[in-house]
Amino acid sequence: MSNETVSLLIIFLFIIGATIVGLIPGMNKKMNLEEWAVGGRNFGRWLNWFILAGEIYTAFAFLGASGWAYSRGGPTFYILGYGALAYIVGYYLLPTISPIGRKHGLMTQPDLIEHLYNSKTLSLLTAIIGVAFLLPYLQLQLTGLGLIIETCSYGQLTRIPAMLIAFILVASFVYLSGLKGVASTAVLKDILLMIAVVFFGLYLPIHYFGSLGGMFEALETAKPGFLALPGGTKNFDVSWVMSTLVVTSLGFYMWPHFTTNSFSARNPDVLRHNAIYLPLYQICLLFPMLVGFAALLLLEAPLKTPDMAFMTIVQKLFPGWTLGLVGGAGALACMIPAADLLLSTSMLFTRNIYSKTIGKNTDPNNLINVARIAVLGLTTIALCLAIFLPNMLVNLLLTGYSGVTQFFPMIVLGLYWKKSTKLGAYAGLIIGEILVFTLILGKMDPLPFAGMNLNAGFVALLINSIVFILISLSTYTPVKTKKEVSL
Template sequence: MNLEWTELIIFTILFAGVSAMGFVAARWRRPTTMEHLNEWGLGGRNFGTWISWFLIGGDLYTAYTFVAVPALVFGAGAAGFFALPYTVIAYPIVFMFLIKLWSVSKEHGFVTPADFVRARFGSPLLALLVAITGLVATMPYIALQLVGIEAVLKSMGLTGSGLAGHLPIVIAFAILAAYTYQSGLRAPALIAFVKDILIYVVILVAVIYIPTQLGGWDAIFDKADTAFTESGKGGLLLNENNQLQYISLALGSALALFLYPHSVTGVLSSRSRNTIKRNMSALPAYSFLLGLIALLGFMALAAGTKPLLLPNGNPDTSTIVPELFNDQFSDWFTGVAFAAVGIGALVPAAIMSIAAANLFTRNIYREYIRKDATPAQETKVSKLVSLVVKVGAVVCIIVLPLQFAIDLQLIGGVIILQTLPSLALGVFTRWFHKGALIGGWFAGMGGGMLMLYFCPSADGKRPHFGGSAFPLEKLGFDTKITVYAGLLAIALNLLVVVLLTPILKAMKVADGKDGTKPLDYYVDEGDEEKPPPGDEKPEAAAIPTA
């Protein structure tokens, strides 16, 4: 074990500093009591524009993103840039959906996406399916935050086998669990400031300094193109076989981004509708940063950087960016960069565990185990479940092969998309029958899993569950073109919903009762009460003030 002591010391100091901030966050804007999910799980629903911008940005652009996107560009070339357009088009797509969801959630005290579905369609079963979907899709996402930390730890020389080799990660997540338990959502909100500032500084320095050492951008692209040509993998441009996959993956990922429970949690913690509007307009600034991060993959090719090896002898592509920094920068700056990645895992992991815990508490515990649970009891259960979720994430990384964990995350995107009809479209219309939504969920989920089964890995070593690129030849087409399985699955889901709804209504099958009112979707900061019965103005509900 050859430890990089300077890097390790700087990493430890910065990591310890933000951990201390996590514990102090419990006193930041401290309410009368933290024993309520509005406070522990949503920060009092009172975060302004700047806090929300850092929090949501830190939630969506994770540590795994910072190591995985350039690693994908390193291995697949232009196809790895799908993350850039998908994060750009996501915000205009979800603009009105999130504003309406925030308003109705504020009016009714909804904490989770499943809370809204339960009230909108009057179906505990549909809400349970949405909650389980969110839990299943979120768990591997939390585990993958450990991949970012593990990548920089390896590059600093902290390697080993068995539990001892994972001890640094266990310690890091134990600290995360402790301050999340105490401070709730306030902890990642406060830490997000430090995390994002560090990431911006590190990446801007990297894209300015490294090209000067490699002969400029012309030389970088030329060397990357040569490397792709010699390897026969990827390229600087898309080819005819992966263009549809690129487009469909970008669109499908954009549709899925704000269906994840942790994304909704960040939005519901905002103070007002205007806060969300400003954030949806400003968050694409992170996409600019993401584009710069992706270019690190080309820089690694040009520099001849080699990833570290896994115990089985295969390259660990997640270490390509840490190794690039090791090669190009001094130890002290590399330590700062590694700390930025490590801290970048804390914010999303905390929010994801809180969101998953709230789903269990509100939509399983209170719905099926203890219907008369008090706010304090709900908060206690959520705190405990958030600990269990983090333990589960650590176990996943220790027990499961790394590549399998990554594939689980790809599967997670296909899974979470199946909540789009009831959650995203449900905000705009109540036309769907609850039975049709349940049927569509099963059809989309079943079809999505079947398609994922036929998705081979890029290296051809695994014929099943090797990614999310579904070969159209499996549908009888004579082509090598692939398409994102999630987009096909949600199309099947919607088809079933649209066909079943009029059939069930014609058969007079009992539907659920809508527990929301039209004006609920336009409630804003300062609107504490619903208008008295009979005072609603239909024209105001029909013409949004947003």
């Protein structure tokens, strides 16, 4: 068999295998919405750990980290930094949120906002912003998958039919099994991906340069300063990395799907236990970077798409079956987070947009059907975006992290600070999002300020927090806005 047949066969074996594993939990059971979206709130330590980890190690970790290392050098290392810090934030935040969710039957982030501020409109606004940032994230996973399959078929199969097939499969197991389907496939994906990145991350430097240090010395000789800041970029300097680490570590758990996932834990201790082991998993992000650096030294012609550095080097140096295995693991790294994103986006839409506006009178037992139809609808939208407007949403995607980080003051101060008010939340959120959009779309990210280059999301977060606190203080009345965050 030729190389492309072997590698494509292996990838499709993976994709179909994952679909079957994902379908099993939903086969014999009739699920209600709670069962489907948060797994009946009954996930123990390891299952919950795998969902959270599965979410984190996405196509970006796999392709993006190697691509950044290949094209930007030093600034890439920030990726090693934010995760561990985010888990410290999560250690305090998630166990606070989870029991509130259980007590009041919350399932999504806007549910939490509605509970904290007693405002349906603020919750609706949060839901709409959430969907707007999740959709391009979903599209990114699709595009990643398309690129992987294209490389693995040595250009024989184009990305559009590949994306079509894979995403019908993803939608089908989310449709049937909900979060349980995502959890069981996440286990499979994590093990495969870990083996792939560790192997290539160590094999390439050691085989071609004798050791890790040997590779980095060679790189430092070829491109002096590439491995420090700002590396291969103009303005991703020390101040950019510092401000970006603040945004990403605080903003990490502000992605709407993490709130939904934290509601699936059996008890708060599950979440604490997860948080203390997740940092080690972060080491795995180093290995794709090593592959990216090796690719920079080993590939002669510069790549047009740096994100393909990992796949291209494997394609050039290894036989088809190896490429198939890597592509299979990479395909799962796109599919499983996509499934989780799809589930969360569908929940946001069904619970917080549809049933609060046009579908006010829908029978609650029917909502699961609406959520399932939403899964199909959202898959179609993401597919259309990925096929017809592959670049249109790039700008929106760039705003994603900075955008969701603007929820931070509203959620965290809302949970821990008694004087936060609805007006403060509105003002902070709206100003924060407007700043994110104007700065990023106006090509002012990073924002030059007093000799520094600040991450736009950081600037917006700072002003957002100040506005939130000032407005809250001036509108706070002890009797009226007293709310109980019952634990």
